[in-house]
Amino acid sequence: MLSIARDRFVGPGQISPEGRYVMKVDLINGFLGAGKTTFLINLLETKNPSEKVAVLVNEFGTVGIDGDLLTGHDANVVELPNGCICCTLKADLRNQIREIAEKFKPDRLYIEPTGAATIKNLLGILESLSLEKYIENIRVILVLDAGTFMENMEKNRGFVETQLESAQIILVNKCDKVSPEQLGLIREIIRKTNCSGQVLLTSFGQVLHRDLSEPAVLPETALNNVLSGNIGATGKHLHDLPLKEYEQFSVQSSNLFDVDRLRKFFGRLSDNWYGSVDRAKGIFRVADSQWVRFDLVSREVSESFLEKEYTFSKLIVIGTDLSKKLLNTEFMNCQKG
Numbered sequence: 001m002l003s004i005a006r007d008r009f010v011g012p013g014q015i016s017p018e019g020r021y022v023m024k025v026d027l028i029n030g031f032l033g034a035g036k037t038t039f040l041i042n043l044l045e046t047k048n049p050s051e052k053v054a055v056l057v058n059e060f061g062t063v064g065i066d067g068d069l070l071t072g073h074d075a076n077v078v079e080l081p082n083g084c085i086c087c088t089l090k091a092d093l094r095n096q097i098r099e100i101a102e103k104f105k106p107d108r109l110y111i112e113p114t115g116a117a118t119i120k121n122l123l124g125i126l127e128s129l130s131l132e133k134y135i136e137n138i139r140v141i142l143v144l145d146a147g148t149f150m151e152n153m154e155k156n157r158g159f160v161e162t163q164l165e166s167a168q169i170i171l172v173n174k175c176d177k178v179s180p181e182q183l184g185l186i187r188e189i190i191r192k193t194n195c196s197g198q199v200l201l202t203s204f205g206q207v208l209h210r211d212l213s214e215p216a217v218l219p220e221t222a223l224n225n226v227l228s229g230n231i232g233a234t235g236k237h238l239h240d241l242p243l244k245e246y247e248q249f250s251v252q253s254s255n256l257f258d259v260d261r262l263r264k265f266f267g268r269l270s271d272n273w274y275g276s277v278d279r280a281k282g283i284f285r286v287a288d289s290q291w292v293r294f295d296l297v298s299r300e301v302s303e304s305f306l307e308k309e310y311t312f313s314k315l316i317v318i319g320t321d322l323s324k325k326l327l328n329t330e331f332m333n334c335q336k337g
């Protein structure tokens, strides 16, 4: 069981009798593009300066963008790209958690899995990895996109219900995209599946860390139910349907990019010119010290200038039936010159 440190008389950041450091772990779970990284950046920016924090960010692509965005916020950021920690990267996950605990000795570790990770798998893996020497307790925070919640519920009901059942905190993000009536409905649906978790309504992940409820340990029965796939708190059977078999295309470059060409490219990505795209994101150097971020979430493209500078321009596309050769050509064509 992961709620393991009750009988050890050690707190986060302290040394355990076995000579190890234990830390609190927050799993920031949520579907592709729901706003996990945005929320995490906000947590890092508003955190108590005395709290020592590390971040383990898992990216589907072979190159990592979230790690770049999260760096520079008074936290040790470790990237785990090229796969999903809930399936292909199990061993890497264990090694990284152990290494983070021993090297950085944080009070708290935030883990951001890919948006396609299955929470039940993830919790099961964490339990099986014998990490009790390092982890005091695990809190599952689910970030939901209010704008796509209904559609997601319709298309991936089992997946969303399992996510809801497993969460201690449910952040209904992107509230700016729906009406108060829709929000009321979303809340009702959430409560049918999870009657005891903390529900917070937010836009752009603007929640302070101190406002998040901090259960001492993960309720054992709830975790048992999630892990065994048995009856949940609501008496429903917990489904754990795998999502689609996602493919990814990712690439990086040190060249300059043209904003107009990028705009057109992301427009075409959203129109599924290169296969069925569920999520695309990129950071691009468009002038000497100027960086732009492009996002595609549920067929909507957004762009914003970035305040920091990065080493490489990067693109990640996640979807099915991706035409990778064409994507590579189009990426190259967006470069200046």
Ligand SMILES: Nc1nc2c(ncn2[C@@H]2O[C@H](COP(=O)(O)OP(=O)(O)OP(=O)(O)O)[C@@H](O)[C@H]2O)c(=O)[nH]1
Residues within 6 Å of the ligand: 030, 031, 032, 033, 034, 035, 036, 037, 038, 039, 066, 114, 115, 173, 174, 175, 176, 177, 202, 203, 204, 205, 279, 281, 295, 297, 302
């Ligand atoms: N309108 C609106 N956009 C948001 C909000 N929160 C995040 N976004 C935008 O949604 C896009 C995706 O946000 P991320 O934080 O990268 O989402 P994510 O869940 O980390 O994405 P993946 O890691 O790719 O699954 C970005 O363009 C964000 O700026 C919000 O509350 N409202």
